[in-house]
Amino acid sequence: MFRAFLLFTALIGSFTVSAKEWLIDVRTAAEYTIEHADGATNIEYQQIVTGAQQAGIEKQDTVRLYCRSGRRAEIAKELLMQNGYQKVENLGSLQEAKNSRVVSER
Incomplete structure (x- = not known):
């Protein structure tokens, strides 16, 4: 019984997926090159979507x-x-x- 519990726990643990956080600038590459948020x-x-x-x-x-x-961020949000x-x-x-990055890093 204990072995079955360990096997079950190991299987559940292997399916655990850690979600990441992404900060995406949806402006043009030229706008991004001039200035963008860190990260x-x-x-x-x-x-x-393809990106x-x-x-x-x-x-x-x-x-x-x-x-x-x-405005463009809202369009991108809806597409995603x-x-x-x-x-x-x-x-x-x-x-x-x-x-928002400054506030979330505190």
């Missing part, structure tokens, strides 16, 4: 998006959610993304 990855909003897949973003990962005003991504947040602008 951000650049995936233009028109390419968000997320290529970057290795899993559907259970937390994805935080920003752009210049929040339509494709099964579960934890997607629009941070709004670059400045708002920078401010």
Whole structure:
């Protein structure tokens, strides 16, 4: 009985997936080059779903998006959610993304 419990526990542990957090700048590469939030990855909003897949973003990962005003980030958010991504947040602008990173690091 104890062996069965250990086997069951080991199997459950092997299925554990740790979700990551991603900060994605959905602006153009030129905008990203000029300035971006620390730790951000650049995936233009028109390419968000294929870019997320290529970057290795899993559907259970937390994805935080920003752009210049929040409009493109909202479009990207909707596209990701339509494709099964579960934890997607629009941070709004670059400045708002920078401010939220400062708050979350405290």
